[in-house]
Amino acid sequence: AAGVIQSPRHLIKEKRETATLKCYPIPRHDTVYWYQQGPGQDPQFLISFYEKMQSDKGSIPDRFSAQQFSDYHSELNMSSLELGDSALYFCASSSQDREAEQFFGPGTRLTVL
Amino acid sequence: AQTVTQSQPEMSVQEAETVTLSCTYDTSESNYYLFWYKQPPSRQMILVIRQEAYKQQNATENRFSVNFQKAAKSFSLKISDSQLGDTAMYFCAFIQGAQKLVFGQGTRLTINP
Numbered sequence: 001a002a003g004v005i006q007s008p009r010h011l012i013k014e015k016r017e018t019a020t021l022k023c024y025p026i027p028r029h030d031t032v033y034w035y036q037q038g039p040g041q042d043p044q045f046l047i048s049f050y051e052k053m054q055s056d057k058g059s060i061p062d063r064f065s066a067q068q069f070s071d072y073h074s075e076l077n078m079s080s081l082e083l084g085d086s087a088l089y090f091c092a093s094s095s096q097d098r099e100a101e102q103f104f105g106p107g108t109r110l111t112v113l
Numbered sequence: 114a115q116t117v118t119q120s121q122p123e124m125s126v127q128e129a130e131t132v133t134l135s136c137t138y139d140t141s142e143s144n145y146y147l148f149w150y151k152q153p154p155s156r157q158m159i160l161v162i163r164q165e166a167y168k169q170q171n172a173t174e175n176r177f178s179v180n181f182q183k184a185a186k187s188f189s190l191k192i193s194d195s196q197l198g199d200t201a202m203y204f205c206a207f208i209q210g211a212q213k214l215v216f217g218q219g220t221r222l223t224i225n226p
Contacts, residue, residue, distance in 0.1 A: 033213065033214070035214075037156075041218075042204055042216035042217060042218055042219050043158070043204075043214070043216050044216075045213035045214065045215075048212075048213060056212060056213055058213060088156055090158060092158075092214075100146040100163075100165075100208050100209075101146075101160070101163065102208075102214060103160070104150075104157070104158035104159075104160075106155075106156075106157055107156055107157070107158075109156075
């Protein structure tokens, strides 16, 4: 079965640079969620989209922005990167018929030097 | 706001033993879902088991079962006949509808040979 795809899997950036993370949900899933997991921490919700509209927003810094495109893939744009942005970024997707069940991608490991 | 608490940061048992991981949560809602996710060293988030709050019957998935006590807001995970591959971080999570997952702090489980 198709799973959530995230790219890149690993990313290394310098401070103050920008990064773009991509997420391709499971086919026919219309909702995408982004989570950030710092070292030794639980995942924290950043933002979600339903049918290309932002549906909820969590503790996402103003330096970050995201959108969902017409093909339902989503991108998380991160600017002015800081050392503290180093984390594992998960994307998850769900469908309306099983709305509470989120399927996670493998994550993108971002390292800011 | 909903909160999820896992009071056991680490647990360790011998292979083939049974282990129970604890989780409590706080919500004013009556309809919600609870999950246990497994995160092995690969850092992939794997859904282990889910429980709908309106169902009184405890969910079971092979060696994994839950003890859901709605009045006490408790949701523990029991792993029977534990295997080396069960070694992972386990997160308890709460969700209401198509909203964000709220995770507990996690329990690091080690299965010893």
